[in-house]
Amino acid sequence: MSRVGVLVINFGEPDESTPEQVVPFLERIFLQNMGLESADPEAHRARARQLAEARAPGLIEEYRAIGGSPLNAQADRQAEALERTLRERGHDARVYSAFQFTAPFLHAALDAARGDGAERLVALPVYPVRGRSTTMAALDEVERGIEAIGWAVPWTGIAGWHTEPAYLALRADGIRRYVEKEGLDLNAPDTILHFSVHGSPLRYLELDDTTRYDDLVAAHCRDLARALGAEKYAVGFQNHTNRPIEWTQPDNEDRIRDLSETHLVVDPVSFMHEQSETLAELDHELREFVEGEGKHLHRVPVPHDDPRFPDLLATLIETALGTLEA
Numbered sequence: 001m002s003r004v005g006v007l008v009i010n011f012g013e014p015d016e017s018t019p020e021q022v023v024p025f026l027e028r029i030f031l032q033n034m035g036l037e038s039a040d041p042e043a044h045r046a047r048a049r050q051l052a053e054a055r056a057p058g059l060i061e062e063y064r065a066i067g068g069s070p071l072n073a074q075a076d077r078q079a080e081a082l083e084r085t086l087r088e089r090g091h092d093a094r095v096y097s098a099f100q101f102t103a104p105f106l107h108a109a110l111d112a113a114r115g116d117g118a119e120r121l122v123a124l125p126v127y128p129v130r131g132r133s134t135t136m137a138a139l140d141e142v143e144r145g146i147e148a149i150g151w152a153v154p155w156t157g158i159a160g161w162h163t164e165p166a167y168l169a170l171r172a173d174g175i176r177r178y179v180e181k182e183g184l185d186l187n188a189p190d191t192i193l194h195f196s197v198h199g200s201p202l203r204y205l206e207l208d209d210t211t212r213y214d215d216l217v218a219a220h221c222r223d224l225a226r227a228l229g230a231e232k233y234a235v236g237f238q239n240h241t242n243r244p245i246e247w248t249q250p251d252n253e254d255r256i257r258d259l260s261e262t263h264l265v266v267d268p269v270s271f272m273h274e275q276s277e278t279l280a281e282l283d284h285e286l287r288e289f290v291e292g293e294g295k296h297l298h299r300v301p302v303p304h305d306d307p308r309f310p311d312l313l314a315t316l317i318e319t320a321l322g323t324l325e326a
Contacts (some may be wrong), residue, residue: 004093005118005153006317007109008082009125009138010075012099013275017063019056019100021102026052030100033133033201051243062280071275072099073099074304078272081310082317089198089314094118099127100138110145121146121155122320126272128167129220130160131197131213132204156320162220166312172227174303175267184265186230192261193230194252195221196282198270199239202246221269234259234265238270238281258301264290267300272309274302 014021030048063069071294076097083095094116094227098109113121123142127134139157146155161167175193179186197217205212225233236252256264266286268278282299291295303309 001090001092002119003117004086004317004321005113005116005121006082006095007098007106007113007121007123007142008075008079008095008313009098009100009106009123009142010071010273011134011275012102013069013071014063014102015068015072017060017068019060021051022063023049024058025101026055030246032100032137039275046237046276053093056303059276062284065284066178066279068275069275069279071273072102074273075099078126078304078309078313083276084314085251085310085314086317089318091318093317095138100134100141106138106141107145107148110142110149110151114149114151118153120321120324121153121325122317123155123157123321125157125159127270128160128162128272129213129270131198131200132207133200133283135159154324156323158316158320160216161316162216163223164312164316166308166315168223168227170306170308170312171267171269172224174306175224175265175300177267178300179296184263184298186228186265187232187315188263190261191263191265192259193225193233194256194264195224195233195235195269196252196266196286197221197235197237197248198277199237199248199251202248205248216273217269224267224269238277252286256286256290256295257293257314259295262295263298264302265296267296268302271302273304278302 014025030051031044034044034048079095079097083093085195086093096109096112098104098106125135125138125140139159142157154308184191199215205214221233221235234255236255237248239247239251266282268282271278287297
């Protein structure tokens with residue numbers, strides 16, 4: 001049996017709410033996406049640093065308000081659970097938790113997998129809906145990293161697993177449990193299910209060579225609403241406004257302002273971890289906006305610790321290994 005290395009890839013967030021960690025973290029993010037503003041690579045690093053230093057104080061405040069981001073710890077636990085599950089299924093597998101913008105970075109995970117004697121490699125970004133700045137950027141970095149170290153390992157990447165029936169069931173069950181716990185009814189006249197989606201620059205959507213991200217999102221939200229028996233639902237995007245570029249529409253605030261319902265069951269549909277974009281942007285910033293509109297926000301927890309999730313990921317890995325063997 002050949003040894004399998006599995007890279008479980010996540011966005012990552014700083015472990016400490018300090019400028020020393022937050023500014024470089026933001027700089028890496030902005031630098032990856034500087035092509036959205038300029039085609040001049042010479043100007044990219046200076047502009048990325050400028051944007052990072054401008055954004056850092058606000059993000060540090062958010063991290064301190066939520067007691068630090070739990071993203072990395074949740075991702076590490078998911079990776080550990082996946083390794084146990086793969087081994088229970090008879091695979092000689094090692095799973096490496098890696099992050100795009102904080103340590104341990106992808107290059108370190110690749111070095112570790114190679115050092116451990118991996119003979120096949122699977123890269124799994126833990127972003128349910130495929131996006132260019134998340135899933136595709138992560139897989140592109142894996143490819144560059146493998147080439148950089150001259151490693152002739154058979155490998156494959158997994159992208160866009162939001163349509164998996166097991167994932168849809170897991171996600172719908174999480175919403176259903178929360179609604180029942182809160183004594184809500186998704187089909188009550190004053191209540192609506194609102195999906196909050198991670199936004200994307202429109203230019204990335206125009207570069208998609210398959211189905212566009214916003215179309216994938218629309219279909220995913222439709223399928224979840226159907227699974228829940230929700231007769232009505234709304235979709236809005238969490239966009240960032242620190243650069244003069246166009247983003248997916250409508251913004252959460254614009255969509256919510258137009259709703260007649262007063263009870264909003266908000267599901268962070270793009271996320272498989274709690275992080276600043278759920279605990280701060282939704283629980284603090286969006287809640288303040290919603291309450292200012294005279295409405296009530298009921299935020300569905302991210303089902304990061306659902307016991308079915310490691311089995312789902314293990315099945316994705318096994319399917320991917322089948323493509324390497326074909």
